[in-house]
Amino acid sequence: MSVTPPAVHRFTEPTPVFRGRIKDDPRSGHWVVPRRYRLHVSTACPQGLRVAVTHSLLGVGDTCPLIKLPAVPDCADGGHAALRPLYEAGAHHYPGPALAPVLADDWSGRIVSNHAPDILRDLDRCFGDGRAPLYPCGAEADIEAVERLCTHDIDEAAQRAGQADSGPAERAAALRLLLCALDELERRLDGQDFLTGDQLTAADVTAWATLVQLDTVHRHHLDADAVHRIADHPALWAHARRLTTRPSFGTHLDLDGIARRHRAACRGLEAAGAAVRILDWAAHARGARDSRRA
The missing domain is CATH 1.20.1050.10 (Glutathione S-transferase Yfyf (Class Pi); Chain A, domain 2)
Structure with missing residues (x-):
């Protein structure tokens, strides 16, 4: 898989390069299975903070665990060393920084998505487990x-x-x-x-x-x-x-x-x-x- 790394600005969020979605259909590749997926976030980052709050509001810790990363990335390029294997698995010799937030697939060891809006919507739609939806119909x-x-x-x-x-x-x-x-x-x-x-x-x-x-x-x-x-x-x-x-x-x-x-x-x-x-x-x-x- 060939992926062009995003341009990273010190103050803005990077352009996402992984845009997989969780679906109900097993033929989709990524379907709803409890504990198959794992979130990696840094709550010092606004996008990561949104994901962590959404995760708590939906009460999905048992079905989709959340891993908190250090506030300050530990790689010189602004990425997180813990996420590098996931990025490498998703795009061989991935040249960009390993950025959070990430929704990862534990079955394949690869990234499903690093696009926060999609991650948030999939958490709500697929793992909400009867809670009041955060993306209600009509809103x-x-x-x-x-x-x-x-x-x-x-x-x-x-x-x-x-x-x-x-x-x-x-x-x-x-x-x-x-x-x-x-x-x-x-x-x-x-x-x-x-x-x-x-x-x-x-x-x-x-x-x-x-x-x-x-x-x-x-x-x-x-x-x-x-x-x-x-x-x-x-x-x-x-x-x-x-x-x-x-x-x-x-x-x-x-x-x-x-x-x-x-x-x-x-x-x-x-x-x-x-x-x-x-x-x-x-x-x-x-x-x-x-x-x-x-």
Whole structure:
């Protein structure tokens, strides 16, 4: 199998190169079998955090085990040494970094997928085991709209707004895009508990992981005024706070790991926004861990 490795940027997620799907039909190659598949994630990475939270919400630890990788990749190319055999098995002499998250097939020792959105949907559809679905029928368009907002209009815009080598006009435009996206999420929470209605869905998981990244990583490269404007979305940040107190969310929040990953990969300049904390994530996460032990 010939695979072209993705271009890896220090701040953006790599382009996935394995896009297998889990199906119900045994003729498909990858069909639903308990404990056949295994997830490998780093919760210091936003995509890995989404997968870990989804895995907990669905309660699928017995049917699809989850392995947590180190916060900071241990290979010089930004990959994880533990994943290298899986990448080599899937693409002989694979030249790129062995990146997480990965859904692996224990039967073949190969990767099914390293595309987080597909992994999340397959977990929900194939292994949910009667739990309330995170991708309920009829909510697909709303969930995808929130995912686009979080990926393109929040995460990528925050990166551009904080880049020291961008011009003032470019940074201002990126900040406007970011604030407009936050405004849209704020409007979605007007009069309802969750982003797509009265039920927690994958949209809430995605937005929560995005806000974690925004407050713990991106704000370090923004000025204080920008961070105060970002914080001026009370319903949205209150929603993030409530979710963090849930064990399925807060117990996966590795703030030290996120900080170490950021320091290891980031070459940007720290700005005044670094001193402006929006949420006390640690306190809410401790509450979630105490709740799980009780």
